[in-house]
Amino acid sequence: MQEPLRRKAATTLSALVLGMMLTMLFAAPAGAEVVRGECTGFAEFPSKNSDKTLVAERPASDVFLVPKEETVVYAGTLAEGAAPLDNPISFEGGVRVQAPLSSWQVVGWGGETTQVSADGTYSYSVPSWVPAGAGELEVTAWHRQGDADCEVVVTVQLDGDPGPAALVAAAGTVVFGAGVLAAGTKKGGK
Numbered sequence: 001m002q003e004p005l006r007r008k009a010a011t012t013l014s015a016l017v018l019g020m021m022l023t024m025l026f027a028a029p030a031g032a033e034v035v036r037g038e039c040t041g042f043a044e045f046p047s048k049n050s051d052k053t054l055v056a057e058r059p060a061s062d063v064f065l066v067p068k069e070e071t072v073v074y075a076g077t078l079a080e081g082a083a084p085l086d087n088p089i090s091f092e093g094g095v096r097v098q099a100p101l102s103s104w105q106v107v108g109w110g111g112e113t114t115q116v117s118a119d120g121t122y123s124y125s126v127p128s129w130v131p132a133g134a135g136e137l138e139v140t141a142w143h144r145q146g147d148a149d150c151e152v153v154v155t156v157q158l159d160g161d162p163g164p165a166a167l168v169a170a171a172g173t174v175v176f177g178a179g180v181l182a183a184g185t186k187k188g189g190k
Contacts, residue, residue: 037150039143041076048159056152063136065159068126077117078148085146088112093143100135116145132160 043054047067054064094108107122135157142151
């Protein structure tokens, strides 16, 4: 590979890495927002000492801290005051988490029902390798039932200190960036 081409490639990669890091650093939180429909609901996190309840109408500027492990108490309805239906209709829904580089569905549901509301509990445990306090995640809950189509988006962050995992990731980024820059510099006196 010719020297100017190698230098251009290293400079381009360095700019790309820096741009991605700045985008992640300065990304604004989405907060909570009812995106579609008239659904209402809440999720309560009993183990928290304060700010225990997450509601769909939470202000967009708030980031909700969630414990790494919890049994969540939830309730939701398609519309306030809605009466049960005469005949069963199909429904589907789920909860999806969006991270900076990937997304995954946490839970899904579906079937047929005459009910227009639901409540219960859901237990979760975030794997130990996921660092707490390291950044915000966008969580989307959605539900479709007959003509009703609802979606709520909320920004959450795992409660706690990022710990050594975040330090190792930051150090790895610095070493990788230094390596990319070094690859683009002229070697020797040539």
